[in-house]
Amino acid sequence: MTLSPTRRGLLRAAAAGSLAAALPRPVFAESPRVLTPRPAEAQLVGPSYPKTAVWGYDGKVPGPTLRVRRGERLAVRLDNGLPQPTTLHWHGIRLPNAMDGVPGVTQAAVAPGESFDYAFAPPDAGTYWYHSHVNSAEQGARGLAGPLIVEEPDGAWAEANGVDREETWLLGDWRLTDEAQLAEPITTLMDASHGGRIGNTVTLNGFIPEAWPVTAGERVRLRLVNTANARFFALTFEGHDPWVVAVDGQPCPPFQASQGRIVLAPAGRVDLLIDMTAEPGQRFTLSDDAYPRNAYRLLDIAYAEAAGTRPRRPAPSALPANPLPEPDLGAAETLEIALEGGAMGGLAEARLGGKTMGLRALAQQGKVWALNGVVAGDGEHPLLGELALGRSYRLLLENRTAFPHPMHLHGHHFRLIARDGREDDRGIWHDTVIVNPDSRVEVAFVADNPGDWLFHCHVPEHMMAGMTGLFRVG
Numbered sequence: 001m002t003l004s005p006t007r008r009g010l011l012r013a014a015a016a017g018s019l020a021a022a023l024p025r026p027v028f029a030e031s032p033r034v035l036t037p038r039p040a041e042a043q044l045v046g047p048s049y050p051k052t053a054v055w056g057y058d059g060k061v062p063g064p065t066l067r068v069r070r071g072e073r074l075a076v077r078l079d080n081g082l083p084q085p086t087t088l089h090w091h092g093i094r095l096p097n098a099m100d101g102v103p104g105v106t107q108a109a110v111a112p113g114e115s116f117d118y119a120f121a122p123p124d125a126g127t128y129w130y131h132s133h134v135n136s137a138e139q140g141a142r143g144l145a146g147p148l149i150v151e152e153p154d155g156a157w158a159e160a161n162g163v164d165r166e167e168t169w170l171l172g173d174w175r176l177t178d179e180a181q182l183a184e185p186i187t188t189l190m191d192a193s194h195g196g197r198i199g200n201t202v203t204l205n206g207f208i209p210e211a212w213p214v215t216a217g218e219r220v221r222l223r224l225v226n227t228a229n230a231r232f233f234a235l236t237f238e239g240h241d242p243w244v245v246a247v248d249g250q251p252c253p254p255f256q257a258s259q260g261r262i263v264l265a266p267a268g269r270v271d272l273l274i275d276m277t278a279e280p281g282q283r284f285t286l287s288d289d290a291y292p293r294n295a296y297r298l299l300d301i302a303y304a305e306a307a308g309t310r311p312r313r314p315a316p317s318a319l320p321a322n323p324l325p326e327p328d329l330g331a332a333e334t335l336e337i338a339l340e341g342g343a344m345g346g347l348a349e350a351r352l353g354g355k356t357m358g359l360r361a362l363a364q365q366g367k368v369w370a371l372n373g374v375v376a377g378d379g380e381h382p383l384l385g386e387l388a389l390g391r392s393y394r395l396l397l398e399n400r401t402a403f404p405h406p407m408h409l410h411g412h413h414f415r416l417i418a419r420d421g422r423e424d425d426r427g428i429w430h431d432t433v434i435v436n437p438d439s440r441v442e443v444a445f446v447a448d449n450p451g452d453w454l455f456h457c458h459v460p461e462h463m464m465a466g467m468t469g470l471f472r473v474g
C-alpha cells in the first residue's frame with residue numbers, strides 16, 4: 001500500500017495503526033465511494049443503431065448499484081463531471097435534511113468539476129434510487145439515475161420464503177431520433193403543459209432485452225424501479241401471478257395485484273415475488289399497457305429447457321418491518337393541497353412571485369402548474385405548511401387537472417388512507433403517490449424529520465413548470 005505524503009494521509013495512517021486493534025473495522029472503510037456523473041455513450045437500442053450520447057453516473061446507464069445494509073453508513077462523494085451543476089437526491093430515504101440533495105434548500109448545487117460528500121445511514125430496508133435534483137427534466141432525460149438497494153438486517157426472510165435469487169430492473173424511457181440520439185429540445189412547453197416528456201423507447205437496465213431467462217420452479221424477487229421522467233408503466237406477467245411484497249421500498253402485507261397488473265408511476269418502486277410455475281421451455285409475454293392504445297410487449301419470459309418443476313410455493317410472509325412512525329389519525333391535522341393548471345385544466349390565474357397572473361402570462365414564462373394557487377418560480381419552493389415536529393398530518397390531495405401526477409414527499413413516507421373517499425385498508429406506505437385527474441387522495445404521516453422538505457410532482461417537466469413547494473418541519 002502506498003501512503004499519501006500529505007499530512008492528512010499520514011495522520012489517517014497513524015490512526016489506523018494505533019487503533020486497528022480497538023476498532024471493529026479499519027477507519028479506511030469510511031472512505032466515500034466516488035460517483036461521477038459524466039457524458040458517455042450507451043448502446044440503448046440494437047447494434048444496427050449508433051450508440052446514444054447520454055449522461056450517466058460513472059458513465060453508465062443506469063448508474064452503478066449501490067448496496068448497503070439497513071442502518072449501515074453509506075458515504076458517497078459526488079464528483080461532478082457534467083457540463084452543468086448537479087446534486088444527488090436519494091429518493092425515498094428518510095435521511096438527515098442536509099443530505100437530501102435539493103439545491104437552494106439543503107445545499108448549493110455542485111458546480112462542474114466540484115464535489116460534495118454525502119453520508120447517511122438508511123433507516124429502512126428496501127428498493128430506492130438516486131438521481132439529480134438540478135435541472136431534473138434534462139438530467140433525467142439524459143439518463144442520470146441509479147439503484148440504491150438497502151438490504152434487510154439479515155437473510156432470514158429470503159430463506160424462510162424460499163427466494164432463489166433477486167434482480168433489480170430500472171425501467172427507463174427515452175425520446176430518441178431515428179439515429180438513436182436524444183430528441184431536442186429536451187423540454188418543450190407542450191410537454192410541460194401536458195404529460196411531460198414521454199419517450200418512444202423503453203429500456204430495462206439500459207438496453208432492450210429480447211427475453212428474461214428464468215428457470216421452472218424458482219422464486220424470484222424482482223425489484224422494479226421506474227426512473228422515467230414521465231412514463232407510467234402497467235406491467236402484466238402473462239401466465240404468472242406475482243406477489244407484491246413492497247411498495248416504494250416499504251414492506252406491505254403481500255398481495256396479488258388485480259389481473260397481475262403492476263402499476264409504476266414515475267419514481268415508483270414495487271418489489272415482487274414471482275413463482276416460475278410454468279414448464280421448462282415455455283415462453284410468456286411481459287407487456288405494458290399503461291397507455292392502452294399503445295400497449296406493447298416489453299419482453300418474453302423465457303423458461304430454460306432444463307430443470308424440474310417444484311410444487312407451488314405458499315403465500316409469502318411480510319418482509320421485516322421498517323421503523324416507520326405510525327400516524328395518529330385521530331389527532332392528525334388535515335392539510336389540503338389542490339393540484340392545478342396544465343392544458344385543459346381550466347386554471348384561470350395563479351400567483352407567481354407574489355403577483356397574480358393569468359394562465360397565458362404564466363405560460364409565457366414556462367409556468368403552467370400550481371399548488372394551492374401558487375406557481376413555483378425558477379429556484380423557488382413556496383411554503384406549503386409549517387409542521388410541528390412529531391405531529392401527525394393528513395394530506396388531502398385534490399387533482400383539478402387533466403393529467404395524473406405522482407406526488408413525492410421528501411424525507412418521509414406516508415400511509416395511503418383513502419382514494420376518492422373510499423378507505424384503502426391495505427396499509428401501503430408510499431413516498432410517491434399517484435393522484436389521478438379529478439380524483440382525491442388522502443395520505444397520513446408523522447412529521448418526524450426536521451428540516452425543509454420538498455413536496456412536488458415527480459414529473460420533472462411539471463415540477464420545473466411550477467408544481468413544487470415545501471413543508472417546513474421543526
Ligand SMILES: [Cu+2]
Nearest residue numbers: 405457459462
Ligand atoms: Cu405532474
